[in-house]
Amino acid sequence: EVQLVESGGGLVQPGGSLSLSCAASGFTFSSYWMSWVRQAPGKGLEWVANIKEDGGAKYYVDSVKGRFTISRDSAKKSLFLQMNSLRAEDTAVYYCASLTMVGGLTWYFDLWGRGTLVTVSS
Amino acid sequence: DIQMTQSPSSLSAPVGDRVTIRCRASQTISSYLNWYQQKPGKAPKVLIYAVSSLQSGVPSRFSGSGSGTDFTLTISTLQPEDFATYYCQQSYSLPWTFGQGTKVEIQ
Numbered sequence: 001e002v003q004l005v006e007s008g009g010g011l012v013q014p015g016g017s018l019s020l021s022c023a024a025s026g027f028t029f030s031s032y033w034m035s036w037v038r039q040a041p042g043k044g045l046e047w048v049a050n051i052k053e054d055g056g057a058k059y060y061v062d063s064v065k066g067r068f069t070i071s072r073d074s075a076k077k078s079l080f081l082q083m084n085s086l087r088a089e090d091t092a093v094y095y096c097a098s099l100t101m102v103g104g105l106t107w108y109f110d111l112w113g114r115g116t117l118v119t120v121s122s
Numbered sequence: 123d124i125q126m127t128q129s130p131s132s133l134s135a136p137v138g139d140r141v142t143i144r145c146r147a148s149q150t151i152s153s154y155l156n157w158y159q160q161k162p163g164k165a166p167k168v169l170i171y172a173v174s175s176l177q178s179g180v181p182s183r184f185s186g187s188g189s190g191t192d193f194t195l196t197i198s199t200l201q202p203e204d205f206a207t208y209y210c211q212q213s214y215s216l217p218w219t220f221g222q223g224t225k226v227e228i229q
Contacts, residue, residue, distance in 0.1 A: 037166075045158075045166065045209055047218040061217045095165055102172050107213040108156040112165035 002026035002111060004079075004096050009116030016086050016120070022079040022096030022113055030054075030074040033099040035109060036081050038092035046092075049081065050099065064090075086120045093117050124148050124212050128221035136229040141197040143224045145210035150190045154214035157186055157195045160223075161206045169208075170195065202228055 008020040020036075036048040049070040050059045058070050069082040079096050093115040100110040125148035135141050145155065153173045158166040168177045170186035173193060183198045197204055205228050210221040 044223045045160075045211070045220040047211075047220070050216075059216055100171075102175070106154040106172050107218075108168055108171040109158070109166070109211075110168060112167070114165055 004098065004111055004113035006094065006096055006113045006116040009094065009118045011119045011121065012086055013122050014087060014120055017082070017084045018086065018118060020081040020083065020094055020096075020116060020118070022081075024077045024079070024098075027098070027111070029072075029077040033101075033107075034070075034072060034079045035097045035099055036070060036079075037095045037097055037109065037112075038090075039095070039115075040089075040092045043092075048094070051079070083118070086118075088120050091118060091120045123217055124151060124215060124219055126210055126212055126219050126221040128208075128210060128224050130224060131222065132225040132227065134227040134229050135200055137200055137202055139200045141200050141204075141226060143195045143208055143210075143226075145188075145193045145195070145221050147191045147193075147212055147214075151212045151214035153189060154212055155186075155188065155193050156211045156213065157184075158209045158211065158220075159204075159206045160209065166209065197226075200226075200228070204228070 005023045012018050035050045051070045067085045071080045095115045096113045097109040098111040127146045129144045155173050157170040160166040169180050174186045185196050207223045207225045209223050
């Protein structure tokens with residue numbers, strides 16, 4: 001079955017750290033750019049980070065630059081998000097998603113996981 | 123950053139109605155516009171990519187159009203299972219951004 005399964009969410013104090021994982025199955029993980037997208041409770045969607053197929057390029061939204069690190073392990077078919085210096089405003093469901101490129105130009109989020117909830121609170 | 127603005131923020135319509143959701147970008151985004159559907163407690167699902175291309179498995183009652191800065195998602199004949207929130211998203215430039223969402227309720 002083609003799927004993405006996130007794990008690692010939980011309750012963490014402000015200033016703390018948390019590491020999220022996303023396990024891929026049913027498709028050639030090493031051939032896809034991957035992303036993290038988050039959704040604060042009751043709010044809309046926010047793109048967080050992208051990583052190239054080989055991990056050689058990474059991009060972040062400004063609000064997490066210097067605090068979050070996206071990485072991947074193709075042998076383990078896994079995507080990761082290391083989150084440091086967490087703030088209350090990082091509270092959200094974090095989704096991993098695969099990216100598909102169309103026509104060599106445009107991208108869209110193709111396959112999504114079910115998400116994992118991160119709560120930053122004292 | 124490119125701001126994406128959807129209208130309306132919510133709507134209520136009877137089954138069988140034609141529904142149109144609009145999305146406006148703060149600057150031109152060519153054809154780099156996607157639409158997602160999200161049902162309560164579930165992950166988003168892509169419906170339309172590159173303005174008007176229907177994702178495999180998505181019913182043909184969904185369609186997209188537009189160019190430049192103004193785009194629309196149309197549901198030709200609203201079905202009970204279409205109760206959801208719909209988001210547009212631009213992939214023209216980083217940071218990729220989403221509209222605030224349009225919640226569709228069935229009357």
